Amino acid sequence: MVMALISPFVLLIGISFTLETGAQDEWVLSLANYQAVFEKPQYLRVLGRSLVISSLVALTTVLLAYPAAYFIAFHVRGNKMMWLILITLPFWTSYLLRVFSWKLILGYNGVINSALLWLGLIDQPLDFILYNTNAVVVTLAHAWAAFAILPIFVSLQKIDRTLIEAAHDLGENSIAAFIRVTLPLSMPGVIAALLLVFIPTVGDYVTPKMVGGPNGLMIGSLIQVAFGRLDNWPLGAAISVVSMITVTGTVCAFLFGIDRLKKLVARA
Amino acid sequence: MTRRTGTGTWLRHYTIVYLVFIYLPVVLLPVFSFNDAIYVAFPMKGFTLRWWEEMVQQTGMLHALGNSFTVAVPVCLVSTTLGMCAAKALTSYKLMGARVLTGLFALPLVIPFIILGIALLIAFNSYGLELSLWTVGIGHVLICVPFSLFVLMSRLEGFDRSLEEASLDLGETPWMTFWRVTFPVALPGVVASLLLTFTISFDEFLLAFFLTGNESTLPLYIWSQLRFPAKLPAVLALGSAILVVTFVLVTLAERLRRQGEFRSDTAAGGS
Numbered sequence: 001m002v003m004a005l006i007s008p009f010v011l012l013i014g015i016s017f018t019l020e021t022g023a024q025d026e027w028v029l030s031l032a033n034y035q036a037v038f039e040k041p042q043y044l045r046v047l048g049r050s051l052v053i054s055s056l057v058a059l060t061t062v063l064l065a066y067p068a069a070y071f072i073a074f075h076v077r078g079n080k081m082m083w084l085i086l087i088t089l090p091f092w093t094s095y096l097l098r099v100f101s102w103k104l105i106l107g108y109n110g111v112i113n114s115a116l117l118w119l120g121l122i123d124q125p126l127d128f129i130l131y132n133t134n135a136v137v138v139t140l141a142h143a144w145a146a147f148a149i150l151p152i153f154v155s156l157q158k159i160d161r162t163l164i165e166a167a168h169d170l171g172e173n174s175i176a177a178f179i180r181v182t183l184p185l186s187m188p189g190v191i192a193a194l195l196l197v198f199i200p201t202v203g204d205y206v207t208p209k210m211v212g213g214p215n216g217l218m219i220g221s222l223i224q225v226a227f228g229r230l231d232n233w234p235l236g237a238a239i240s241v242v243s244m245i246t247v248t249g250t251v252c253a254f255l256f257g258i259d260r261l262k263k264l265v266a267r268a
Numbered sequence: 269m270t271r272r273t274g275t276g277t278w279l280r281h282y283t284i285v286y287l288v289f290i291y292l293p294v295v296l297l298p299v300f301s302f303n304d305a306i307y308v309a310f311p312m313k314g315f316t317l318r319w320w321e322e323m324v325q326q327t328g329m330l331h332a333l334g335n336s337f338t339v340a341v342p343v344c345l346v347s348t349t350l351g352m353c354a355a356k357a358l359t360s361y362k363l364m365g366a367r368v369l370t371g372l373f374a375l376p377l378v379i380p381f382i383i384l385g386i387a388l389l390i391a392f393n394s395y396g397l398e399l400s401l402w403t404v405g406i407g408h409v410l411i412c413v414p415f416s417l418f419v420l421m422s423r424l425e426g427f428d429r430s431l432e433e434a435s436l437d438l439g440e441t442p443w444m445t446f447w448r449v450t451f452p453v454a455l456p457g458v459v460a461s462l463l464l465t466f467t468i469s470f471d472e473f474l475l476a477f478f479l480t481g482n483e484s485t486l487p488l489y490i491w492s493q494l495r496f497p498a499k500l501p502a503v504l505a506l507g508s509a510i511l512v513v514t515f516v517l518v519t520l521a522e523r524l525r526r527q528g529e530f531r532s533d534t535a536a537g538g539s
Contacts, residue, residue, distance in 0.1 A: 005375055005410065008387035015390055068286045071279040085522055087287065090294040092514040095471055096490050097507040101293030104300070104308045111296065114309040145290060174275065195378075203380020205474060210494075220382045227386055227478070237390065240383045247380065 016237035033238035043222065047243055050202050050218040051250060053133060057140040058198040062190055064141060065148035069189075070182075073156035084153065091146040099207050102139040106130040106211065131213025139207050144200070148193040155189025156182070184265075191258060195251060202247050219243050298508035306498060319501035329506060332489035336470050339401050339485060343408040344466035350409070351416025351461055352454070358417075359424045376411045384411070385478035392479070399481040407475040412465035419464060423457030463521045467514070486510075 019030040037043045072083045090098070105111045106129045113125035129135065159182060167177035201207075205220035212218065219239065226236030300308045304316035323329065354373060358366050376384055385407065392403050427450075435445040451458075473487040480488060490506070493499045 004406075005372060008384075008391035011390045011394055012383075012387040064286065064289075067279055068283045071276075071283045075276045075279055081522070083283075085518070087290060089515060089518060090290055092467055092518050093294060093471075093511045094487065094490065094507055096473055096487050096494070097297060097503075097510075098293055100494055101296050104296060105293060109307060109309045111309070114311070118311050142290065142293065199378055200380055203382040203474075205382055205477075206491075220380070223382055223386060227389070233390065236386060240386055244379060244383055248378075251378075 012237050013241055015234055016241045018234050033235045034242070036235060037238050037242050043239060043242075046217055046222055047219050047239075047246060049133075050220075050243075051246065053136055053140075053216070053218060054198050054201040056133075056137050057144070057201050058194045060137055060141040061144055061148045061197045062152070062193050065145055065193070066152055066190070069149050069152040069156055073153055073159075080157075084150075087149055088146045091143075095143060096206060098143055099139055099210050102135070102142065103130065103210050106135050106138075130211060131216065133212070133216050135211040135213075136208055136216040136218075139211050140197075140201050140204065143207065144197045147196040151192040151196065152186060152189040155186045155192075159185045187258075191255075194254075199247060199251065202243065294511065297504050297511060301501060301504040301508045303501070306501060308500065308504075319505045322502040323505040323509070326502065329486075329489055329502075332484050332486045335401060335483050336486040339405050339408060339476075340466050340469040343405050343412055343469040344462045347409045347412035347465045348416050348420075348458060348461045350413050351420050351465075352458065354413070354417050355420035355424050356450070359421055359427065360429060370417075373417055374414045377414050381411070381474045382478075385475045388475070389478045399479060401480065401483050401485075403479045403481075404476045404485065405469075407479045408469040408472055411472070411475065412468055415468060416461040416465050419461045420454060420457045423454055423460075427453055459521060463517065 016033055017029055017031065019028040019032055068087065072080055072087075076083050103110070107113070108125050108127055108130065110130065112129065113122075116122045117125065163185070164177055164181050167181045168174075172180065202218070203220045203223075204218065205224055208216050208218040208221055223236050223239050223243070226232050226239060230236075296308075300312075301319050302315055302317070303312045304314040304318070305312070354369075358370060388403070388407050388410075389399075392399060392406075397403060431449050431453075432445055435449045436442065440448065471487060472485075473491065476485045476488055477491070484492065490503055493503045
């Protein structure tokens with residue numbers, strides 16, 4: 001199992017240092033693929049955009065999900081499970097169709113435009129709502145909501161309620177008690193949610209392709225093109241290795257930053 | 269006190285708006301699958317069942333549906349079995365490097381799927397394995413095991429090992445002990461894991477996209493249909509059908525899980 005997991009990545013890194021020659025059994029070692037990735041501006045630009053979009057998505061998803069998770073954890077008595085199921089049920093349906101549905105909602109002849117036209121609020125369809133970065137962010141924030149709600153809910157649910165009561169007894173008002181007790185204690189769930197949304201969305205291929213347009217292009221599309229139309233596996237492998245390292249680096253930097261922040265807060 | 273109920277109502281309103289946001293795209297599919305027009309737009313035309321009839325007649329779709337089952341059923345069985353072994357090993361024995369192992373199992377989750385997909389593609393290619401539904405299945409097992417592992421670990425954590433010891437002391441073989449003591453306790457987790465891994469495999473697109481040969485699974489079929497506007501309404505009908513089936517399945521699973529919890533509680537109380 002462990003071998004099965006590791007060997008593909010060893011091969012991936014290996015092939016990224018070879019040159020596409022067209023011949024089957026010929027292996028030429030080369031750094032050309034990495035040179036291409038670092039010298040042609042499009043690769044790094046798209047990679048950078050992917051990181052920005054995914055960070056925005058992770059933040060949006062968590063911000064939207066937190067109040068709902070908070071409501072279920074603290075204000076619903078009895079059938080919390082029912083609320084959780086109600087909220088996560090749509091995520092059991094086809095990912096492709098959910099993403100596609102946003103195209104129907106945001107499109108030129110889509111639900112929003114045709115509804116606004118029908119109601120007479122606009123004269124012609126708005127064309128700025130689909131095929132851009134915002135559309136990608138909204139769609140992904142919807143598609144990955146369950147990955148944010150569940151960890152946040154679990155960490156809120158675990159909080160010892162007497163701690164919050166203690167804060168109230170010591171004279172803190174609701175907002176201060178939330179900021180100084182509930183929010184810090186729920187941070188593990190928030191951090192897990194941010195990572196669970198950030199990592200997979202960086203490599204998403206479906207959403208940018210369907211609703212992103214030219215400016216919403218993400219790194220997954222470039223990897224796919226290298227393996228598909230260009231049929232240049234070594235180049236695709238090199239893009240993947242660079243993306244993988246960048247994603248891991250970003251995640252480590254984020255966790256390190258959180259750690260520093262925690263120490264600073266503890267000292268203050 | 270009044271202010272607290274105030275934030276409570278406020279949060280309730282927010283959660284309801286949030287639910288609308290979450291359900292809006294999902295509800296659109298069935299609504300427009302009955303709409304008598306090719307274009308998905310307001311105002312809606314009339315009611316029709318023609319897209320549903322068209323859907324049932326598409327042999328390509330039924331074939332892809334069959335393929336998806338062919339992949340998802342073995343995948344959920346294999347990954348839940350592997351997840352069970354790993355969860356048992358990690359929770360009951362103080363293994364050397366247990367954390368490292370858990371981390372390794374979770375590896376597919378911290379790597380974007382597209383990269384996992386092409387890494388596997390390269391690997392299969394260099395092992396000389398022909399791409400087929402088998403290679404899709406192997407890819408799916410890799411991503412399903414971590415989910416299965418986490419579901420089962422949370423179920424087995426806090427499991428009283430003295431129950432197993434008692435069974436062994438009373439003369440049961442380790443195998444029978446597993447079947448009669450450990451397995452019933454883990455059962456709700458096993459059901460949850462089977463469902464979760466089945467759904468993941470059934471719905472997975474990216475790995476299947478890179479790892480399949482000539483056969484297509486349902487998501488691949490849907491992807492190929494989305495390009496043709498004329499085929500769209502039938503795809504909507506298909507999506508709605510899947511929607512209804514999953515709703516029923518998930519609700520059933522949840523009831524089963526509750527029943528399981530109830531039964532294991534009373535069993536623990538009665539013994």
